[in-house]
Amino acid sequence: QKEVEQDPGPLSVPEGAIVSLNCTYSNSAFQYFMWYRQYSRKGPELLMYTYSSGNKEDGRFTAQVDKSSKYISLFIRDSQPSDSATYLCAMIRMDSSYKLIFGSGTRLLVRP
């Protein structure tokens, strides 16, 4: 079983829809949580970075963390075709390794 689980998709939605992307994790040592967006043939680009349980908003993006359930989400409001990409959740284990561990990524397609 992987430490971080993420549905690979693909997820196809019409333009303007609200998108919900999720990850679960199994180890309580994960404390810092991130969402990255990766366009085809490009490097991952940081979208959101959060530590606490709760919500963090940035424009059309909202990151949600529920440490008690070991569940994180990314919501995209008013989705645009330019949001079409692979979204990767990532988290840092706060033990001796401090490694950034990625989910496998969810491919999102926003149809015009």
Next chain:
Amino acid sequence: DTAVSQTPKYLVTQMGNDKSIKCEQNLGHDTMYWYKQDSKKFLKIMFSYNNKELIINETVPNRFSPKSPDKAHLNLHINSLELGDSAVYFCASSQDKGQGAPSYGYTFGSGTRLTVV
């Protein structure tokens, strides 16, 4: 100005060859990393250096050897390349808080697409 730059962008080589990938960051970050992304897009950490010191060394064949001449550079040398080494290799950097946790997220380069034939 590119924050994390890798060269080359594409690398096609024959089995058994030795090759190097270079990475440079101009962000002043303390820590640099190499990640490997396979054909299923899964990103896995390989190595991490903090101020030129190796701090993470995952279960990677010893044909892979990282070298950090200074904290702004982290190179990856691969000996005796095999077909299974074909992947996209990403360099990244982060600014630590001093306890291993970054003060912000990691910044990634645009990747080096390695194809071994």
